[in-house]
Amino acid sequence: MINHLAPVQNPTPPSGSPVLVSGASFAGLATAFWLDRLGYQVTIIEVASGLRRGGTPVDIEGETIGILERMGMFDAVRARALPPRAFAFKDADDRSLGGFGVEGSSRARFEIHRDDLLDILFSGIDGSVEVLFGRSIKQLEDGPDGVTVTLDDGTRRTFALVFGCDGNRSNTRKLVFGDEENFTYFMGGYVYLKVVPVTGILPPNVSEVFSVPGRTAILNGYDDRTDIGLAFRTEGEIEYDYRDRAQQRALIRDHFDGLGWKVPTALKHVGTGDDFYFDRINQIRMPSWSKGRVVLVGDAGYCVSPVAGMGGSMAIIGAGRIADALERHGADYAAAFQDYHDKLHAFVEEVQERAANDGMATIFPTDDAEMTERDRKLREGELGL
Numbered sequence: 001m002i003n004h005l006a007p008v009q010n011p012t013p014p015s016g017s018p019v020l021v022s023g024a025s026f027a028g029l030a031t032a033f034w035l036d037r038l039g040y041q042v043t044i045i046e047v048a049s050g051l052r053r054g055g056t057p058v059d060i061e062g063e064t065i066g067i068l069e070r071m072g073m074f075d076a077v078r079a080r081a082l083p084p085r086a087f088a089f090k091d092a093d094d095r096s097l098g099g100f101g102v103e104g105s106s107r108a109r110f111e112i113h114r115d116d117l118l119d120i121l122f123s124g125i126d127g128s129v130e131v132l133f134g135r136s137i138k139q140l141e142d143g144p145d146g147v148t149v150t151l152d153d154g155t156r157r158t159f160a161l162v163f164g165c166d167g168n169r170s171n172t173r174k175l176v177f178g179d180e181e182n183f184t185y186f187m188g189g190y191v192y193l194k195v196v197p198v199t200g201i202l203p204p205n206v207s208e209v210f211s212v213p214g215r216t217a218i219l220n221g222y223d224d225r226t227d228i229g230l231a232f233r234t235e236g237e238i239e240y241d242y243r244d245r246a247q248q249r250a251l252i253r254d255h256f257d258g259l260g261w262k263v264p265t266a267l268k269h270v271g272t273g274d275d276f277y278f279d280r281i282n283q284i285r286m287p288s289w290s291k292g293r294v295v296l297v298g299d300a301g302y303c304v305s306p307v308a309g310m311g312g313s314m315a316i317i318g319a320g321r322i323a324d325a326l327e328r329h330g331a332d333y334a335a336a337f338q339d340y341h342d343k344l345h346a347f348v349e350e351v352q353e354r355a356a357n358d359g360m361a362t363i364f365p366t367d368d369a370e371m372t373e374r375d376r377k378l379r380e381g382e383l384g385l
């Protein structure tokens with residue numbers, strides 16, 4: 001159950017102003033929650049016909065815990081936290097090369113299924129915020145009195161502020177800041193993720209990783225499901241049609257056919273279904289996250305990549321920080337947006353740097369030299385995942 005916060009003592013002026021949030025995932029739902037508490041009149045739009053479900057579990061740690069406590073949601077998160085998971089790197093004969101047992105896992109770090117966290121966050125805004133599914137922003141005009149937004153159904157409304165929380169391929173970012181390629185840092189690979197019912201190929205509450213240079217398979221076992229992750233490295237970006245799911249499945253087969261360990265069984269589960277996530281592994285790096293009355297939160301402004309294991313946390317932290325900045329600066333949204341960036345960007349850069357260097361080399365070693373170094377770190381207990 002969610003304990004709602006008491007209304008804030010000094011609602012941020014201009015209390016009651018209409019504001020728009022684009023995207024109803026972690027960044028969007030958390031941002032909408034805080035804006036509602038600050039007294040804004042919030043509308044949230046989501047391009048999908050409902051909350052976009054699926055995906056692998058989300059890590060909750062560090063500052064995210066404090067923010068969820070302030071939102072009155074931490075007890076609900078903890079109640080649905082997954083049991084701690086052991087983590088093992090394997091060789092082709094399924095021998096363990098090293099890893100972590102559950103005894104070393106910290107209770108200051110939780111994992112929760114993505115859908116459970118979405119439901120908890122959604123219940124925090126349900127009934128108090130206008131939610132429009134199946135809508136997207138078509139046009140934005142930033143003027144002296146607000147941002148006039150045209151939605152894809154043709155409706156036009158003016159908002160005091162617009163929050164782009166629409167993910168790695170953000171529509172808001174594209175409309176306001178331009179071509180996404182200007183802000184996309186390609187990390188040198190592609191990832192396929194699929195959640196399937198229990199496969200029996202690994203015990204529950206265990207993660208296993210198997211790599212050969214340039215290719216990695218990751219399996220996460222739970223009581224009720226198995227995550228299959230398959231990733232391959234490339235020199236540069238490859239051409240593919242993001243709508244063509246059969247082409248993406250073929251790419252995975254081409255890269256993983258013939259590999260040993262549990263890969264043949266994992267490939268059987270690739271099957272023919274379209275219910276998987278496939279994308280390049282990338283980050284979003286921007287010099288600023290706002291322009292005029294429009295500001296970006298979460299992956300839209302600073303995607304840290306799945307390798308960082310912090311995308312969900314970063315979105316919730318971003319939402320909490322933008323709310324703090326708006327509360328601090330009152331009606332001066334420009335100062336609030338600057339403050340939000342100034343106080344958060346160093347942390348974002350640190351997480352991105354760690355993921356792009358150590359994270360990639362550990363989880364997706366690209367050649368024999370990186371494999372050897374990873375194995376040395378495993379033997380000597382130097383890996384800090």
Ligand SMILES: Cc1cc2nc3c(=O)[nH]c(=O)nc-3n(C[C@H](O)[C@H](O)[C@H](O)COP(=O)(O)OP(=O)(O)OC[C@H]3O[C@@H](n4cnc5c(N)ncnc54)[C@H](O)[C@@H]3O)c2cc1C
Nearest residue numbers: 023025026027047055056136166167171298299306311312
């Ligand atoms: C279905 C799904 C599965 C995922 N699975 C994984 C996973 O397995 N592992 C992993 O590391 N990360 C995964 N992610 C990404 C992860 O959720 C994010 O990295 C992280 O949680 C940051 O959250 P976010 O809210 O900033 O972005 P996201 O979670 O990506 O959410 C963006 C939201 O904006 C919506 N949106 C997109 N375009 C528009 C538009 N034009 N108008 C309105 N709304 C729009 C999307 O539908 C989505 O609901 C997944 C994301 C989604 C949407």
